[in-house]
Amino acid sequence: MFKQMEGSEAVAKAVALCRPEVVCAYPITPQTHIVEGVGALVKDGTLVNCEFINVESEFAALSVAIGASAAGARTYTATASQGLLFMAEAVYNAAGLGLPIVMTIGNRAIGAPINIWNDHSDSMSMRDAGWIQLYAETNQEAVDLHIQAFRLAEELSCPVMVCMDGFILTHAYERLDIPTQEGVDAFLPAFEPVQVLDPDDPYSIGAMVGPEAFTEVRYLANDTQLQALKLIPEISGVFKDVFGRESGGLIHEYRTEGAETIVIALGSVNGTIKEVIDHMHENGAAIGSVSICSFRPFPLDELRDALTGAKRVVVIEKSLAPGLGGIVASNVRMSLRGASLPVYTVIAGLGGRTITMTSLQEVFEAAAEDRLPDLQFLDLDHGAVEHEIVRARRTRRSGPTAEHILRQKAGGLSK
């Protein structure tokens, strides 16, 4: 049934349909509306048999989730940005313990400078924590991915992050189809943990493992991810059978047939990219795109297949690995090992900067002519950064960069 609603509210409803038993909540923009929504559903009796726990930090939120999951409860929480970093230790721990927690990331930049707007710095920082990371392209997909995520997590006993762009998705009102409870119940079997804290079978969970077995433990963590590579499309297929809708999977291809230039991106920016591609096709450009839904596990083979025949790849990514460039791009290059086509990295949308169709089209056109540098920052104010570099070189006590750039942009003076 379609209904106009905010992305966060839709996700809250979707999560509730999955009948989570323990939900931990700690506020951080832009995910807050999600846990508020789940909390309201618990409080108004829509979601029964669920403990909604307001905790004192994100670290506690995921820690509570760890305990609940280890005790056999279907467990959910959500966070973003600094919150994800604050719980970093627990993020790794949940994966290490093999606890099938589902956590939404309302993607947001990481400070300093503090910035509440969208990019992928937060979830990218945890890409190697052992969690499965799914990126939603739309709010509809966010809804659907959450439902799939519980099934995926529980089948593999591996935690799953569902990443959705902060504000762009979380705060956007759209017409969305919220599955029925019957549908979700049919799709999502009851949680049967592989291990549970049980006085009748009292094993110890969380042993200290030395060099003699640590490598094997890590190998098995990798193996779990490889299993996910098979399971993610399967679950997506079952989802389609039940709900009649394509959602999830490893990657989504768009007009890649015969495309010479293929654009790769994660999350909501794919919508804009598709519009630009459509526009460029009208002018006869051979361009298509791949939206990566599963960033972890990274679908090396599927991506390689999708890129076969392309002459170049442009990766639009909302995060930066300072000193290297693109994170997604580096991963994409892994799937192209042996091939010789260029992979251009375009860092875009950092800290919530709008990614315009115009700018994208310019980049894509430049790429098509192989005029792009390896690494480019979309819509970078070159004047501002050059001024700041000069200023900082000139003055030892140069003060805070961010504030100076803001002042300069506002037309103020700077030393």
Place this chain on the structure above:
Amino acid sequence: MTDRTPQTIKFYQTGTHTVGNRLLDESKRTVQASMDRSNAITSGHRACQGCGEALGARYALDTAMRATDGQLVAVNATGCLEVFTTPYPETSWQLPWLHSLFGNAPAVATGVAAALRVKGRKDIKVVAQGGDGGTTDIGFGCLSGMFERNDDVLYICYDNEAYMNTGVQRSSATPPAARTATTQAIGEAPGNVFGTGKNMPLIAMAHNIPYVATASVADLHDLEAKVTKAMGMSGARYIHIMVPCPLGWGTASDATIHVARLAVESGLFPLFEAEHGEVTKATKIRRRVPVEDYLCIQKRFAHLFRKDAKDIASIAAIQRMADHNIERFGLLDGEAPS
């Protein structure tokens, strides 16, 4: 005939001080005296010789196991207790046990309790446990959160007054003047600083949680009574158990209980209970000793007793701490808490 007041029979040979006593009714003996105690931590663990924490944890958890008829889950913070009990491929635990991180045991326990509640397993109780570092320092936030929400968890802090597992570094529970690897016994003010202290039981009480108690491995009956009482209650509960560390304190391996006893008898470690923020009972000192008796047998305080340079001022300052406790909690006979 000389008139004699009839005397109530007591078990004077052993009083109530020994672990068991064949003369006592079975129900009045300690859990530890029982042949079928659960040995929540069993043999083969890698604790040092004479480890107070191994002892304290078994005391507490066996009691909790008895109180819950074995329906117990334990959550453990990182620390000595975790490391010496669960090095792959062996664990010493005989109850369902979960270790997550150093600083999150209270929150993890909250999660376990929530899961059990939602699953209708009200019969299963949750204990979280950690050392003083995991409790008073790195896990402090989570602990306070657990208290404030009044989650149904008994948190037990095994206090050995420093980070022993990592090689005896100072924690916020390290007493003044104590030597640790990060508060060396050198310079003008050797050992730990005389700070303002961080009294975790009192902090716990400030949360108005249903139950707070201190206990010591030197007083098993008292300890078991407190754990039993705590297990009979719901909501957030906190027990702070002093567990001497032969390695970190520089005491003989057979002196663990003795030194814990001196801590109690000197007044430095008061044994008390509090309910909903109010002290309800203090265990009286039986044979009072000066703090010097307690300090001088520990190498971590050896610099206070240097030949020709006894640090009288520091010892006096520590004595004042003990005296203050004695007054505050009414630890001597005939004294009520002030």
Place this chain on the structure above:
Amino acid sequence: MTKQLPFAITLDPGSSLANHTGSWRTLKPVYLDRLPPCNNACPAGENIQGWLYHAEEGDYETAWQVLMRDNPMPAVMGRVCYHPCEGACNRGDLDEAVAIHAVERFLGDQALKNGWTPDLELLATGKRVLVVGAGPSGLSAAYHLRRLGHNVTIREAGPMAGGMMRFGIPKYRLPRDVLDKEIQRILDLGVKLELNCKVDDVPAAFATEGFDAIFIAVGAHLGKRIDIPAYAAGKILDAASVLRDMETGIEPPQLGRRVIIYGGGNTAMDAARTAKRLGVDEAMIVYRRSRKEMPAHDFEAAEAEEEGILIHWLRTIKQIDETTFTVEKMKIDADGRPQPTGEFETLEADTLILALGQDVDTSFLEKVPGIVIASDGVIDVDAQMMTGYPGLFAGGDMVPSERTVTIAVGHGKKAARHIDAWLKGEAYEKFEKAQLAAFENLNTWYYDDAPKSVQPGLDIVRRQTSFDEVIGDLDESNALFEARRCLSCGNCFECDNCYGVCPDNAVRKLGPGKRFEFIYDFCKGCGLCATECPCGAIEMVPETI
């Protein structure tokens, strides 16, 4: 269902039992039984800690049976023994010694009240042993010999059995029904008693009557005399005779209004207190040394004084003129000996009772070959208590030793063992004594403070006027209390401390009465068990490997 638990991170319960931490150990705890100081001090060789152990449980009959293995007369002993055990008791260093005698008396009285009889297996040996003298030593020997399966005949020269228990100890300290019943219980085991039957010819008893061994314990009944210049002597008696006449005489001795008892031993106190009870107005003790040096036990002097007896310390009687006694003041020199001062005073008395000690009448042994009689009349015996005449043993007051009922009872037991061995052609092997359980071996924290139970006392008027027993019984609850004051020095009393304080669960509890064992596979040798053992029954020894 096969579990598919995560590899390495999740472990099966209790799997650390595979890790044998016993290899860490350099010191190893071992259980041992140390010798409790009470047992060590008991002249009768009682296993005091052993019987208190049962009394603590309220199992008085078992306690009494254990007691009876060493001492046939607990009700008597609990009253008259000067309890050196209590002097040695470690509890004395804590608060006050356990009132062992009071518990012993309680057990003895319980046995008499309930008619308990000693558990014994009589394996008839066919050997015949003659015991000469029915005093404590003779009765004890007879009892123990009977327990060992021998046929025993006691011959007693006097009209009643009991020896000095009857003729030396007044009834206010030892009621006669108690004595009679305990003697009867020995006889009931099949010991034959022949009264008024003096043995004059020892060799004949062997040769003619065919006894296989003889134990003589005729005691020391002859009151020592002393020469005091007397112009006109008043009545002079000896204490032994006075006390004996109390038992055998038709009428009590006539003592007049004022009596002086001369001497500072327990017999002097007994004589004085007896005189007081016989109605004299004034009973005075004259003793040449001070209270510190007196051989009497302090409590006896104190009780005498409570009853109104005046003790003139540091006085010797120099001269008697009818009822006037001239006494010289003495002082104690550096060597502790009394020295005359040349100062005199006088005392008035109708009767003088000499209480200067007693001698043994050994005249009947003079002709026995191999017997060596010392100058003071006592008989030499070897380490097996045998005299120079093969098969003839001697004990009690007639051999060199302190003269107390308890020592005599101990002699009887010891002689019985040696006689038994001799009869079998063996030598009795003494157990090697375990190391003493010293106060330092104890961890007294675990014992609660508990002052001694006070036995009720008779009121003073009745003490001065009747021969009723002065010291009362402990009632059951007090006796139990007192038994439980025992620290069980050096002997495990199953307090579970070792089992409880082991951080490695390396102590196995074996169940009631079975104590504990160490699980050396896991014991790391920390020593907590030994340090926290209240009674010192664990020792740390160096590991051999």
